[in-house]
Amino acid sequence: MKRKRIQYNELSEEIYGPKYWTRPKLIAIGAILLLFGFLFNFSLEDKINKWLLTTLSNNEACPITFEKAELSYFLPQIIIKEPVILGSCFGQINNRLPLQNIKLSLHSPSFYPPGVKMHASIVAGKTKINIYPVISPFSQYIEIQDSQIDSQLFAAMTSDNVSPIAGTLLVEGFLKIASGTLDDGQISIQSENFYLPAQNIKGFDLTMMNLKHLSIRTHFTNNTNLQIDHIEVGQPGMPLELKLKGSLRIDPNNFMNSQLQLTGSLHLTNYILVNFSFVKLFLPPENTSGTYQMKIFGPIGNLSPPQFN
Secondary structure, three states: OOOOOOOOOOOOHHHHOOOOOOHHHHHHHHHHHHHHHHHHHHHHHHHHHHHHHHHHHOOOOOOEEOOEEEEEOOOOEEEEEOOEEEHHHHOOOOOEEEOOEEEEEEEEEEEOOEEEEEEEEEEEOOEEEEEEEEEOOOOEEEEEEEEEEEHHHHHHHOOOOOOOOEOEEEEEEEEEEEOOEEEEEEEEEEEEEEEEOOEEEOOEEEOOEEEEEEEEEEEEEEOOEEEEEEEEEOOOOOOEEEEEEEEEEOOOOOHHHOEEEEEEEEEEOHHHHHHOHHHHHHOOOOOOOOEEEEEEEEEHHHOOOOEEO
8 A cells, every 4th residue: 555655844644543552551450460470479479478477386296386387489499587396396495496498489390209399498597407308199208409508507496495516517318208108318418527515414414525426327127217327426436425326216106205226336435434434323333444345225205225235
């Protein structure tokens, strides 16, 4: 179609036609999008807060409270601010374990097992725990990587709210769950700044004891049996050196009733035997070499006194 020629002193008729993107339309559309965005975000985050509050705080076995939960869409994640694990989780109703935050986010696809890999992180002071659970229709796989625990975290688990150990523990491992039961797993704990703080144990005063080395390696042989490959505390030249191995028969109904059996050796230096003479009350009088065979057994919640030969 031939286009009408426009004279130099004329204006095109197109400018008098109606505009599609008028200013009122743009303002209206923007307002509607803003309103829907606000309502969507507020509603979903509010629902998540209510659901988490109900689920976590009403858990009788291990109640958890928190300040609030925040939802992020740009990098999809949920952040639980200032959660507090109540002492009833550890059988110490008067204690509390405050954390800085807990984050749950998508990580990546998983090829073994096929599914979606998540990332959960727990932060509390020097403690940083990274857990990578895989959600799969076939099995669940939980991996622990790049995690460290400040031993002061264990204070809430004692009656006097004081940790009996000190140092930083590095944790690695995995758990595999199939058909609702534990199928496989392995846990490793390492520390090179491990020590026992000054404390009173059953009426006996102990000064601070620097042991430096701690190593624990375990693996599951079935869903109720944890094989303890080794427990190593101390090293040559330290006040004591302990080497144990054994097993833990897990009670799925009450962990504190799980049966522990450990055997191994304990070497005490003259420093221990001279400066902590009360230790000799627990050692066989006929053995003065400083090296003893040791056995520990019984339920976790009520272990029998160690036996020495």
